[in-house]
């Protein structure tokens with residue numbers, strides 16, 4: 001490495017509440033164009049079926065990330081020193097034309113990834129997982145998807161619309177983007193449309209760790225189940241913040257009671273260390289329903305743990 005990575009602004013010298021918010025007060029991509037890992041935003045919510053507002057997610061999560069510190073004791077790692085991480089800003093996509101927006105996210109993500117960069121995307125609603133998976137598939141072939149969500153998001157259509165936040169993984173499966181037999185939903189709960197929903201999701205290649213399993217299964221066993229499922233394949237992690245209980249993440253569009261605690265989610269993420277995580281998204285943060293940044297802070301910590309488990313770069 002020619003020079004050590006540039007980290008966040010030092011909070012012991014510049015108050016952490018001062019200045020514009022980049023994620024974790026990291027440098028911008030425009031200042032460090034050779035960054036290895038990027039956090040960027042997709043302010044888009046034209047695919048939602050209930051409460052709107054996830055278009056404001058990226059700005060809220062950045063604002064809620066000001067208190068993150070450089071050393072992660074849980075994994076004994078410094079995520080901003082192990083690789084150069086930068087904030088790539090937001091992509092501006094058409095709020096009135098969903099198909100055009102989905103295509104624009106794909107084009108922008110493709111350009112940002114280049115041949116090697118790892119991309120962590122702040123949504124935006126869950127529709128954006130589809131173009132992001134297309135980009136990963138182009139580089140790695142079918143990817144093992146680790147999908148944290150209250151919802152399956154493998155439904156077929158809403159009002160006849162094929163591209164929505166509840167149908168992204170159905171389309172991804174149909175397009176051959178998922179590694180069948182190596183993808184897993186975590187945190188599924190709540191009423192479904194029919195008893196066929198789970199079978200259809202299994203047909204697309206997903207198994208499920210349900211939210212209620214967390215009450216009966218030790219966390220280490222959950223982690224082992226997930227790791228065994230993903231194996232040594234390229235892994236894409238998609239975190240719908242509504243996987244958390246509404247008490248831990250009120251600021252979201254389709255909340256369901258009985259979800260994971262922040263502690264459980266962060267522990268499962270830490271359990272991914274050593275796997276080949278190639279990219280990730282954190283979606284469905286809708287700040288209008290948040291209180292005291294509870295949801296924004298949870299999402300910021302999710303991204304911090306994701307950065308902490310990324311494989312180290314050879315520079």
Ligand SMILES: N=C(N)NCCCC(=O)O
Nearest residue numbers: 049126151165166254284
């Ligand atoms: N992807 C999220 N957050 N929600 C999907 C819910 C779809 C529905 O309204 O049934």
Ligand SMILES: [Zn+2]
Nearest residue numbers: 150151240242
């Ligand atoms: Zn959801």
Ligand SMILES: [Zn+2]
Nearest residue numbers: 126149153240
């Ligand atoms: Zn979702």
